[in-house]
Amino acid sequence: MNNLxxxxxxxxxxxxxxxxxxxxxxxxxxxxxxxxxxxxxIFRDQSSRDALLERVEMISGRYRENIFEKxxxxxxxxxxxxxxxxxxSHDDKVGILVPLYQDHFFFSYGSxxxxxxNIKGREKEGKWFASPANRYKYLDKREHGDWSSxxxxxxxLSRAVRRLHAAGLAHSDLSYKNVLxxxxxxxxxxxxxxxxxxxxxxxxxxxxxxxxxxxxVITTSHLERDDPGRKLPSIYTDRHALSxxxxxxxxxxxxxxxxxxxxxxxxxxxxxxxxxxxxxxxxHPHDSSNRIKIEYVKKSELPWKDTNNLPYxxxxxxxxxxxxxxxxxxxHNPAKRPTADEWEQALIKTVDLIQPCWNPGCDQKWYVxxxxxKPACPFCKTPYRGKLPMLNLYSCHTGQxxxxxxxxxxxxxxxxxxxxxxxxxxxPNERLSMENRKRxxxxxxxxxxxxxxxxxxxxLYDCINKKAVPVGKTLLLEEGSQLLFSRExxxxxxxxxxxxxxT
Amino acid sequence: xxxxPVYLLLDNSFxxxxxxxxxxxxxxxxxxxxxxxxxxxxxxxxxxxxxFNTKAEQITPLTDLVAFQMPDIKADGxxxxxxxxxxxxxxxxQEVIKTTxxxxxxxxxxxxxxxxxxxxxxxxxxxxxxxxxxxxxVISCAAGEGARIDVLKEISDVVVELKKADSETIKKFFxxxxxxxxxxxxKVDLTKKDISSFNELPPPPPEIxxxx
Numbered sequence: 001m002n003n004l005x006x007x008x009x010x011x012x013x014x015x016x017x018x019x020x021x022x023x024x025x026x027x028x029x030x031x032x033x034x035x036x037x038x039x040x041x042i043f044r045d046q047s048s049r050d051a052l053l054e055r056v057e058m059i060s061g062r063y064r065e066n067i068f069e070k071x072x073x074x075x076x077x078x079x080x081x082x083x084x085x086x087x088x089s090h091d092d093k094v095g096i097l098v099p100l101y102q103d104h105f106f107f108s109y110g111s112x113x114x115x116x117x118n119i120k121g122r123e124k125e126g127k128w129f130a131s132p133a134n135r136y137k138y139l140d141k142r143e144h145g146d147w148s149s150x151x152x153x154x155x156x157l158s159r160a161v162r163r164l165h166a167a168g169l170a171h172s173d174l175s176y177k178n179v180l181x182x183x184x185x186x187x188x189x190x191x192x193x194x195x196x197x198x199x200x201x202x203x204x205x206x207x208x209x210x211x212x213x214x215x216x217v218i219t220t221s222h223l224e225r226d227d228p229g230r231k232l233p234s235i236y237t238d239r240h241a242l243s244x245x246x247x248x249x250x251x252x253x254x255x256x257x258x259x260x261x262x263x264x265x266x267x268x269x270x271x272x273x274x275x276x277x278x279x280x281x282x283x284h285p286h287d288s289s290n291r292i293k294i295e296y297v298k299k300s301e302l303p304w305k306d307t308n309n310l311p312y313x314x315x316x317x318x319x320x321x322x323x324x325x326x327x328x329x330x331x332h333n334p335a336k337r338p339t340a341d342e343w344e345q346a347l348i349k350t351v352d353l354i355q356p357c358w359n360p361g362c363d364q365k366w367y368v369x370x371x372x373x374k375p376a377c378p379f380c381k382t383p384y385r386g387k388l389p390m391l392n393l394y395s396c397h398t399g400q401x402x403x404x405x406x407x408x409x410x411x412x413x414x415x416x417x418x419x420x421x422x423x424x425x426x427x428p429n430e431r432l433s434m435e436n437r438k439r440x441x442x443x444x445x446x447x448x449x450x451x452x453x454x455x456x457x458x459x460l461y462d463c464i465n466k467k468a469v470p471v472g473k474t475l476l477l478e479e480g481s482q483l484l485f486s487r488e489x490x491x492x493x494x495x496x497x498x499x500x501x502x503t
Numbered sequence: 504x505x506x507x508p509v510y511l512l513l514d515n516s517f518x519x520x521x522x523x524x525x526x527x528x529x530x531x532x533x534x535x536x537x538x539x540x541x542x543x544x545x546x547x548x549x550x551x552x553x554x555f556n557t558k559a560e561q562i563t564p565l566t567d568l569v570a571f572q573m574p575d576i577k578a579d580g581x582x583x584x585x586x587x588x589x590x591x592x593x594x595x596x597q598e599v600i601k602t603t604x605x606x607x608x609x610x611x612x613x614x615x616x617x618x619x620x621x622x623x624x625x626x627x628x629x630x631x632x633x634x635x636x637x638x639x640x641v642i643s644c645a646a647g648e649g650a651r652i653d654v655l656k657e658i659s660d661v662v663v664e665l666k667k668a669d670s671e672t673i674k675k676f677f678x679x680x681x682x683x684x685x686x687x688x689x690k691v692d693l694t695k696k697d698i699s700s701f702n703e704l705p706p707p708p709p710e711i712x713x714x715x
Binding site: 119128265 | 546569603606609705706
């Protein structure tokens with residue numbers, strides 16, 4: 001039996017922990033409290049103890065309060081494992097007290113064949129879900145989630161990063177190790193918050209984790225820390241890491257790991273160049289030099305690593321634009337990288353473009369509907385069949401003029417319509433009131449017609465037939481239908497386009 | 504995708520008989536099962552085992568973690584460390600994929616040597632052959648007092664010493680190896696010394712000391 005050790009919080013409480021290291025990260029040794037509800041993490045390097053103590057006190061103190069004790073504070077609790085207290089161990093080392101991860105971030109089933117890897121009960125580190133072999137060859141089917149789960153995870157993650165950045169904080173080491181994800185329920189949680197960087201105040205300890213370190217950080221890593229040319233983790237490098245994470249979760253490949261060789265003699269040097277100075281997007285439209293060569297891809301990595309088969313454009317127009325900004329325009333130009341807020345908005349809009357796959361055996365179950373080509377599921381290639389209404393959303397700006405919101409809604413059976421669809425000014429995020437979270441209508445396919453059932457759209461108006469559609473009634477959707485949802489400021493108008501695929 | 508080749512050179516001379524050899528086998532098992540639980544290692548790490556007593560033999564060719572099966576190891580004979588190193592040089596030459604202009608090869612191999620005694624053959628000849636392939640990181644472990652630290656220092660980038668060659672300590676050594684193979688955050692002030700593709704070595708547990 002291991003002994004209990006005691007640490008004291010800086011506000012005077014005693015915290016006991018079991019003196020057996022359960023994990024060792026790059027910076028800390030981690031212990032359980034006896035009830036296993038919390039962990040105690042003690043920093044290994046105590047050489048600049050005063051600075052460390054000051055920083056973690058700020059993180060567990062003021063920064064914590066700024067996020068969690070403000071409006072919508074409760075919303076953020078499950079999205080972060082934020083240090084609760086700063087500790088001083090019995091041998092005078094600085095540490096932190098952090099709540100343990102929620103249950104859904106531990107594997108319920110683990111790997112295939114009766115969990116041959118013995119990972120049941122272990123934490124769901126993102127890497128398990130970010131490569132084809134890990135996700136589909138080794139993990140139990142019940143752990144996979146479907147494509148919509150990864151959209152949901154990406155939204156939660158972008159939202160959490162957006163909140164950090166809004167507070168002027170940079171995580172500085174976003175990676176699949178520091179983000180737990182739960183594809184079964186679409187949850188995500190940022191961990192290892194103690195490395196937070198405050199520009200101009202607390203410099204970073206780590207440059208990041210391979211795969212996620214921004215090119216400029218790698219390129220300048222040979223310089224001394226205080227060299228003016230040295231680039232260290234910041235909000236801009238967080239943006240790079242966030243874009244890489246989203247790309248990997250949705251497409252199961254790394255955006256920069258192609259087959260271009262930069263150094264024949266030294267793999268380390270080659271790695272530095274291909275992730276740093278010479279980094280090129282594997283799907284760069286005008287530079288194919290770093291494509292993933294299909295002849296070197298393992299069978300278990302298909303179809304994901306075949307960029308011709310599953311190009312990044314399958315993620316839809318809103319995400320495509322941001323991937324271009326992240327990996328083409330902004331790869332070597334940090335100021336052009338998409339912000340976490342842009343990711344969140346684009347992902348939310350993308351959710352309105354997805355359709356269920358007709359194939360009941362499809363692993364991904366959902367895909368972004370693309371009517372520029374023959375619509376089909378990009379993953380299993382099953383064509384879309386039947387009639388499908390598409391609502392192009394416009395909203396009222398200055399007075400009476402309706403302008404396109406560059407936002408469309410693809411309808412499917414029993415899809416819900418929410419307040420944020422009928423009014424541009426309502427945004428689905430942490431500030432959304434309970435009232436606005438309730439759906440206001442839904443769509444059904446009945447007698448070969450698509451109908452919108454009005455549950456709570458008091459002002460719904462059919463502009464073509466010039467009649468109001470009261471709550472409780474239905475509205476028939478046809479090619480050219482025009483639906484006015486609301487006359488309030490920001491109220492939306494939808495133009496209906498019918499898509500029909502007979503094959 | 505680059506693989507990370509891990510070669511284990513394990514001394515199974517007579518002096519390892521009993522508890523040490525059993526602990527060694529358990530240690531290798533622990534290493535491979537721990538690495539399998541790390542999704543990064545699972546995709547990249549390959550393991551090979553070369554044992555050496557009077558002769559050297561590769562009992563496990565470079566194998567990925569899923570296919571790896573623990574071979575039996577018995578202790579007997581003397582300590583042909585030189586032959587083990589020259590066999591290692593030949594196997595690395597053959598098994599580790601080199602990068603070409605068209606294709607990325609493997610990472611530099613990571614070599615762990617564990618021995619409890621003084622080499623009984625011409626270790627310098629073997630070492631010269633190993634040096635020809637050079638691009639590898641060698642970490643040696645002196646298990647017990649019979650090991651020749653001076654020889655190990657000459658052939659390795661890092662030498663560690665086990666305070667006792669009992670099963671608990673040997674297991675801790677393998678646990679430490681598995682931690683050094685996984686991926687973690689990179690510190691800002693990296694020592695610029697190139698230690699292969701893997702990260703800085705994590706600090707060893709108190710039972711293991713790094714020989715300065």
